[in-house]
Amino acid sequence: MTSQVQTTRRWTRDRSALLRVGAVGAGLALMLAGCGTLMPGGNTTGSDGRPAVAAGNGPGVTEDSVKVVFVAVDLDAVQKMTGFQTAPVGDQKKQIQALEDWVNDNGGLGGKKMEAVFRIYDAQSDSPAAEEQLCNKITQDDKAFAVVMTGQYQTNARPCYADRQVLVLDASLYAMNEEFLEQYSPFLWTASFPEYDTFVRSYVKVLDEQDFFDGSKVGVVASDSPINRKTIEDLALPLLKDVGVEPEVAWVDTTDTSTLLQGLDQAGVTFRSKGVERVMFLGGSRMASVFATVAGSQEGFAPKYAISSFDNPSFFVNNPTTIPEGTTDGMVGIGFHPPQDVPDSQLKFPTGEAETSCIDMYAAAGIKFESRESARVALPYCDATRLLKLGADGNSGDLNAATWAEAVDRDGSQFQSASGAGNALGDGGRAAIGSYRVLRFDEATGNFVYEGPEVPFDDK
Structure with a gap:
């Protein structure tokens, strides 16, 4: 009888753990999926198998503006659902507005006004179909030049944007190796993480x-x-x-x-x-x-x-x-x-010119962070924005993913991420973090x- 009771208790304990983590798993940043597919429509691939870049200005680029979509995950809602403790990330929409204001107060993107669009993605229902729907909305409805991504972990997401000529500045902890980055060059970049x-x-x-x-x-x-x-x-x-x-x-x-x-x-x-x-x-x-x-x-x-x-x-x-x-x-x-x-007791916050500059951008809009962990989303957003501006400011003529990439390949050594050390951009590098x-x-x-x-x- 004792053995049976112990077995029942152990099963109940394990089942409770599974249920608890099941709820958390839905809200945590979802990982890579199995077999994603390219979305229909958009451009075709070139002779080398990489997405071909159309001539002229890219999508979302007009004579006086450049549209950039920022994808956010409601992490505070996830925390409420799961009960897991994490530092609050603050008002992400307000943070994006602060970045837009900073860009436009400092010459825009190559002289063009940045038009930032804020979108919330429900990571709790993440799936290939959900990410295809979001890609369609951003590429077809928003007609974005670039998307700054968080919380998208299905394998069909990045190929979808590249297939639609949209520049991807990935702010997610998504493992991208050199071959993958090259396959979707010049569309796929990360300003806050290393090459895998x-x-x-x-x-x-x-x-x-x-x-x-x-x-x-x-x-x-x-x-x-x-x-x-x-x-x-x-x-x-x-x-x-x-x-x-x-x-x-x-x-x-x-x-x-x-x-x-x-x-x-x-x-x-x-x-x-x-x-x-x-x-x-x-x-x-x-x-x-x-x-x-x-x-x-x-x-x-x-x-x-x-x-x-x-x-x-x-x-x-x-x-x-x-x-x-x-x-x-x-x-x-x-x-x-x-x-x-x-x-922060181990590493003063903020530290270094890049991180300090980003925190100052937010502070100008009245946004403060109680810790570096609270800025774990805001800093990659800032990195992506600064890298976007670097490439656009260094561009002359038509602005598309290829011309933007040429400017970053030339000037990328000037960039320093606020989210990590070192620098691996320039001369073909697509992932910014260079040290550990x-x-x-x-x-x-x-x-x-x-x-x-x-x-x-x-x-x-």
Whole structure:
């Protein structure tokens, strides 16, 4: 009888965890999906397979204005639904207005007025169909020149905008490798995050240097998307093998919350049965938090976790009662995105010219942030706006994605992201962040801390 009661209690506990995380999974930034398709209409591809750029001004460009759509996720609503703690991001619509005012008070976009359009995207119902609908609205109804994206994680979103000649300034923690960025060049860019292959090279190198693997059985939780699978199979696994690691890989279908939960739960079962003692994540921000909450609660399974900015470190600090005790013990990896990595006590806020300039832009509109984490959305918005202005101001003649890209390739070395260190733009670079620091959980302070100097991402 006692055994039956214990089993029932354990099933109830696990079911409650699944239900709780299921609600959260719907609201967290959704990961890469399985098989997205290009949307109908728009331009065709060129002879090299890349989207061909039409001559003349791009969509949304008139004689005196340039239309830019900013996509936001209602994160405060997500927090209310889930109960998870996170720093409030403030009035995103007001923030976009402040950026529009700053651009237009400082010469516009190449002399043209920036016309900013604000759109809320319901990430809780994220799906390929929902993202196609949003793409249609932005490209056909708004007729935007550029879209600044947050909260869109299905694989059909970015190809849709590129197919419609719309410049994409991605402000999401979406893993984009060099091949993917090149495939959709000159339309696809990120002003706040690194290129994924350089991240993977540096990540494996640092984990080896920090003795994370330490002869232990390693498990890799991997998003089963075309980009991520190719990066892991062609790059991550060979690199791990070079340092003596042959991991157990759990491929997770992240198309929706149900498949995500099932995949992560099964990964935990497999890892526990095969004696996995170290776990790392490759593919995006929500897998680590959900895995630690669901799979990590399995009896007798207490691995050490690797961590990176792609894993949303602030979740583990803000929600200690949601994850099993000891989850953060020994966490180490690399960080490149201070707004979600470390507290202001570890890195003065604001720091550096770029971050200070962005905060000043918002302050001019009466917008203040209680912490860097509160500005985790506003800073990437500012990065995208500043990069957009850099390319437009350096352009002469028609303004389209190709001419804008030419200007950024020429002048991109002048750009510094407010969201991270280093600079990888210019001469064909499409992702701005160029450096990282070792990231470690400090049990004494209960926060993540940076260790050592900034190090350029390994691009070889």
